[in-house]
Amino acid sequence: MTGPWAASVFALADSDINFNISALGHSFWQLTIDGLAYGAIYALVAVGYTLVYGVLRLINFAHSEVFMLGMFGQYAALMILGFSPSGNAYAEGAVMTIVFLGIAMIVGMAVSGGVAVGLERVAYRPLRKRNAPSLVFLITAIGASFVLQEFVHFILPKLTGGKLGGVNAQQPIRLVESKQQFTIFGGSVTNITLIIVISALILAFAADVFINRTKFGRGIRAVAQDPTTATLMGVSREKVIMLTFLIGGVLAGAAALLYTLRIPNGIIYSGGFILGIKAFCAAVLGGIGNLRGALLGGLLLGVLENYGQIVFGSGWRDVVSFVVLILVLMVRPTGILGETLGRARA
Amino acid sequence: MSERDRPDHENPEFGQVERSEWDSEEAGTGRYEAQQASDADEAVVELGEFPPISELESVDLSDVDPALGDPKLVAEMVAAQRETHVEVGEALMQMRDVTMKFGGLVALDSVTFDIRRGEILGLIGPNGAGKTTCFNAMTGVYRPTSGSVAFDGVPLGRLKRNQITRRGIARTFQNIRLFGEMTALENVAVGTDARHRTSVPGALFRVPRHWREEQDALERGMALLEFVGIGQRATEKARNLPYGDQRRLEIARALATEPKLLCLDEPAAGFNPSEKSALMDLIRKIRDDGYTVLLIEHDMRLVMGVTDRIVVLEFGKKIAEGLPVDIRNNPAVIAAYLGVPDDATA
Amino acid sequence: MSTSTSATSAAAAKSPGPVGVGDRLRLWWNQLSRPAQWGVGLPIILLIAAMPVIRPPLLTTPDTDFGAVMAQFGMYALLAIGLNVVVGSAGLLDLGYVGFYAVGAYTVGLLTSPDSPWNKTGADGFLSDKWAWLAVLPVAVAVTAISGLILGSPTLRLRGDYLAIVTLGFGEIVRLLADNLENTTGGGQGLSGIAYPRVGVTEANPFGIFSIGNTAEPFNSGLWWFWLSIVLIIVVLMFVGNLERSRVGRAWVAIREDEDAAEIMGVPTFKFKLWAFVIGASIGGLSGALYAGQVQFVVPTNFNVINSVLFLCAVVLGGQGNKLGVILGAFIIVYLPNRFLGIGDYKYLIFGLALMIMMVFRPQGLIPVRQKLLAYGRKIWQAAGRRSREEQS
C-alpha cells in the first residue's frame, strides 16, 4: 500500500518545492546583505524577548504588539510633523531628514517603551503577586497580544477619525529614498540597509554596555540569576522588571522605525505578530536569556531565511525559520551562545 | 566544599534550600520549574483556594472494607511482598569505595558501607557533608566517578529515575512534594501505579488487568493510608491536609511503590516532640512490616532513638559506622559536629 | 496504635469550613451510582440535541442557521476535549493544535475530493460514494495520531514556554505545507466536493440529509451534523473518562502537578506525555474530519494561529482539566459571536480581554477541575457521604 503513495510523495515534492541552488549562488551577496538588514531588525526585537525571559522566565508574546505600536507611534509623529500620507519626507534635504528620523525614532521608542511598561503593570504584575504558574502567564500574554492587535484594528481608527489603524495598512510616508551607495561583490548596498545595520549595531552595543557595565545592568543580571538573593542584596525586583520591559520596548520602538524604512507599507495592526514569533526564534537560536545571543541569532535567522526563500521558493520562508527553531531546540536547547543570564532551561 | 547544587528559585521560602539533590545529568531534562519566586515583600497568596470541606468527607473505613478496622490485617496487606534475593540481615545495598567528583570538587571520597536488609540505618553528618550526593549516588541518579554500587545483589547501572523506583528504591522529599490537586488516596494510587502494567489501550477498553489493578490500587491505597494513620482523610485534597498528615501521606505514597528500601529524607523537619515520637513509632512499624529503612536526619534524639546502625559522613568521607551508642561517644563524630576545642589542635 | 491516631485526626477533621453549593452538588453527583448518573445525564443531552429543532426564540441565532452554528459548536467541543487532554490533564501547553485539526480535515479531503491526485472515490477508487466519509474517518484519526507522534517524540523533552513555541511552529508548518504543495492539496484553491455520508437520499434531498444542499426547515444538514457530533462527543467522553479513571489519568495529572515528583514515583513521564499528545491529536483529527465532511470544502486559510488560540481560549475559559467545563468553553467561543452579531467584529478583542481577566481572577476557569482518578472511587465517596449523614441526623 505504501508503494504508490511514496512515489507520489516524491512526485509531490519536486513539483512544489523547487531546489535551485544556482539562484542562491547567482545573487548570494545580495541576499546576504538584505538578510543582514532584515536580521538586524529581528535582533533588536529579539533583545526584548531575551531580557524579559532572562528575568521572568516568561515568553512575552505581546512584545510583537509593542513593536507594532512603535510603528504606529513613529507614523503618528511624522503625520503631526505635517507629512501627508504618501508625501515623501526625504524631499526636505539631508539635515532635515536626520532631524525627522530622530524625532520619529524617539517617539517610536517612547511609545513602545511606555506600552511595554504598561503591559507589565497591567498584565503580568497582578499574576506575579498571585504567584501564578507559568502556563497562566503565557495565556495572559497571548490575551494581551490579541487585545493590542484588535485595539489598533477597531478602536484606534475611531479615536483618530480614521487616520490611524483600521483594516488597511497605513499609506506609506517614505523617510529616506533608497539609493545604492556601493556594492560588495556585486550585492548592492542601499543607504536604507546601511542605516538599519549601523543603527542596529550601535543600539545593540549601547544595550550591551548598559547590561554589562552599569549599576542597573548588574541589577538585571542579578535578578536573572537568583531573584531571592538579589532582593536580599537590596536590588528592587520591581524596578528591575520594569527596567527590563522598558529596554525591550525602547529597542523594539527603534526596530519599528528601521522596519518602516525598509518596508513603508508594513504598518498594519497585524504587522507584528509573525515577525515577533520569528524574533523569538532568533532569541532561542542565539541562546535565550543571552543578550549577545539574541543579536547573533537575529542576524543569522535573517540571512538563513533569505537563503531558504530563494532555494525553496518564497512560500517556504516561514517554514525555514520554524524548522530552524525546532532543530535548535532539539539539538542544543541552550542556543549558540548558551545561557549566561540565568539557569539553562530545556 | 559545599555540594555543587544550584540555588532553586522555585521555592518561595527563604533560606538555602537543598532542592536539586537529584539534579540529573540526562541531556535536556535539566529541571525546569516555573519562575514562581514571589516578591519577598508580598505575602504568598494561595491560588484559587476552595473552602476545605473536610468534615463532610471523613471516610467511614469499615464501610469501605471491613478489614481496615483491624490494624493487624492492615499491616499484613501493607507488608512487603516483593521477593528479595538477599536474606534478612545480609547487605541489601553495597557501596564499595564510591567516589564522586564534580569537575575538580570531590563530593564523595571512596565511601564504603552496606545497608542490611530489615534494619533502620541512619545517615548523618553536618550540613554539606555529602549526605545528599551519597543518597543520589546510591539511588543511581548520579553515576559514581569510581567505585561500585550494588542493590539486591545486582550492580546499579545508569537508570532513569522511574526505573530506580521500579527496581525497589522509594524515597520521600525534604520539602513535601505531593500532588496538590489530587486527593490523598489518589496520591497513594500514583505510587501503586509504579508496579502496575496496564497499557493505555488497556485502560481505554478496560481490560481485566485494568480492573484488577484498580482494585489493587484502592485496597492497598486505603490500607496504606490507614497504616500511616490518615485513613479518615482519604478523599481530602493533598494540599488541604495539615502538615503532619502531609508527611505521613508522602511516606504512604513511597510505600505504595512496594519498595525493598525506603529512604526518608529528614522526615521530622518541622515536627513537635509528640509528632516526632509518633513518627518514630511509625518508622519502627514500617521496619517490623519487613521494609529496610534509610533515615537521613539531623535530629540526634530521633536518630539515636530509632536507628539500628548509623553511618557518619564528613567532607565526603565516612568517619564512623556502628551502633548508635558507640557513635555517640566516638571522638571523631563529636569533633565533626561540635568542633575541636582550641587547645587540642596540635 | 493506628486507631488512636485516626481518632485524633478525625477530631481535627471537624474544623468548620464553609461548604459551597458547587461542592454539595459535586458530592451528591459523586455518590450517584453509574446508572443513576446516566438517568440524570441522558435527558439533559436529549434536550440539548432538540434545541435546534424547537428553536426557542431567545436562543436561535439571527442571520446564521441555528443548526449549522450548533454543528460548529459540536466540532469545537470535540476539539476542546482533545486539547483538554493535552493542556488540561497533562499540563502541556500546545499552541499548534489547529495543525492536527488541519491534518484530519486534509486527510479526508485528499482521499475523497475529486481535486486531489490521491482521490480514492469515484471511478477508479475503491471507496463507494455512500460510505466514503465513514470509511476515511478512521484513516484520518490514524494519520493524525501518527502526526501527533511525529511532533511529540522530539519535542516532549522540552517544557512549558519552549514546548508552546515549538507546537506553534508545528501548526504554522502544517498550514504552510497545505498552502505550498499546490499540486496535491490544491494550495490556496483548496479541495472541494469532499465526501459526506450519503444517507437518507430522497427525491426531495437528492444528495442525502448530510449534504450541504439539504436546507429543509429544522432538519437541515447542520442539524444532522450536530447530532452526529453529539454521538461522537459522547463516545469520546466515555473513552477519555475511562483513561482518566485509570493509571493513565493519574499519571497525566501527576505530570501536570509536579513532573519530577511523578518521575520519582515511578511514572514513565515521557511515555505518558507522548500518549497524551497522540490521543489529543487523534481527537483533533476526528473533529477535522467532521469539519471537512460538513463544509465539503477545505482551504488552508482557516487553519491559522488565531484558531489555535481560540481553541485554547475555550479550554481555559471552560476550566482546564474539566471535561464538561471545556465543552461549556467551546459553547461560549462559538455561540456568543453568532448570537450577538454586534460583537462580530470585536470577537478577538473580547476573547483577549476575557483571557487576561480570567487568568488574574479565576485561573482555574468557570467550572474548576474536579477530576476523579480512581475506577472504584465511587465506593469511597459513598462511604464519606454516609458517615456525614449519620452525624448530621
Next chain:
Amino acid sequence: MHRLSMRGALVVVAVATLALAACGSKNNTDTTAGGGSGTTAAGSETSGAGGESSAPGTESSATSGTGDAGGLKIVPQLQIDKTGKEVPAAAAADAADPAGDGKAKCSGISLAMAGALTGPNAALGINILNGAKVALDKHNKANADCQVEMKPFDTEGDPQKATQVAPQIVNEKSVIGLLGPAFSGETKATGGTFNQAGLLALTASATNPDLAKNGWKTFFRGLANDATQGPAVAKYMAETLKYKKVCVVQDNSDYGVGLAKEITTGLGSVADSSCAAKVKTGDKDFSATVSLITGASPDAVFYSGYYAEAAPFVAQLRDGGFTGTFVSADGTNDPQFVAQAGAASKDAILSCPCGPAPEAFAKEYQTLNNAEPGVYSVEGYDLTTIMLKAIDSGVKDRAGMIDFVKNYSGQGLAREYKWDATGELAAALIWIYKVQ
C-alpha cells in the same frame, strides 16, 4: 529619576546613529519636484472603477486621505476582447433603467445580498451592496406600490461562515433572488445549497472559471471570468504591447492562482518560467522575488493577486531598479493600490472585467453612499436592475426569476448582459486601465 537620565543616554546614542547614517545618505538630497507635503485635492471623477473605495460600511476604512501621490489616478484606456484585439467602446446605449414604467405591483417580495461586509476584504463586498442600493433606491422611488427590499448577509468572505449563512437565506421565504456570493471560495462552498433550493445566485465578482462547471442551474456570473480575462490580457501583452519576456508572480489566494494559470498558458513562451514566483497573502517583504526579477530583467511583470500585496511589491520593484511595466488585474484595480504604492504605481496597467462607472452613476452613488463607486459597484447596480426588471414584469417566485434571467438579454452600464446555458456571459469584454 535615574530612569529618565538612563533613557536620555539611550536617546543621545540613537541620534548619534542617525547623524552617522546621514553621511551615508548625503547624496540623496536632490529635492525631487514632488514637494511632499500638502494634500492635492484629488478628484478622480472619470476614473471609473478607480473611484475612492472608502466604504462607509466599515468605519475602519483605510485612511480616507485622498492624497494621491502626485495626483495619480487609474484612467480607463480601452476595451479588448478575448483575442486581445481592441474593441471600439460600444456607445453606452440606453442602459436598462431600474425605474421601469412606475406602475409595477408587488408585495412580500425581497432580494438578498451575500458577501464579505466585515473582515479583511470587506471593501469589495460593500462596493457591490452600495451599487445595488443605487438601483433599489431608483426603483422604489419610481414604483410607489412595489417597494423591494434587499437583505444583506455577511459571510466575512469565509467559506465556513458562508455555509452557515446560506441555509438562512434559503429559508427566507420572501427572498426570490440573491446577489452574490462575492468571492470564489464561498461560492464554491455554497453553490450546491442554492442550486438545490432553486434560488438564483447572481455573482458580481467571483471570477474563478470552474464555478460554472458544476452544472448548477441557479449560478449566473455577471462579469467575465478569469478564463476570458486571462487569455485576453495575455494576448494584449504579447501581441498588442509586443512584450518578449514577462515574469508572472502570483499569490496563494484561489483568485490569484486561477488567474496566473490562465495568464501563463495565454502567454505561452513569452512567460519566462525561470522568474515565475509565488508569494503569500499578507507578505510585506518581497526582497527575494525582487532580486529574482531584476536578475531576469523582463519587459513586464504580471502580478496576480490583491492590492494589499501588489502595492508594497511594486514599490520594492521600483526601489530594486526594475524599469519594465507592472501589469495586474481586477484584484489590484483599486484606489488603495495607488494610495499605498504612491509614485511606484505610475504607468501600471490594470485590467478588469468591470467597466468604468459612467458619470451619472458616479454622482448618484456619491450622493447616496457619500463615497465614490469602487470595484464591482457597476456590476452590483446592473444585476440588481435585471432582478428588479424581473419583479416588475410580474415574477413572483424563484423559478420564475431563474427563467427570466436565463433568457434575459439587455444592455447594462458595464456591458451587454446575455447568459449561455452554463451561466457565463456570452459576450465578455475586458477593460484595460492605466495609472497616470
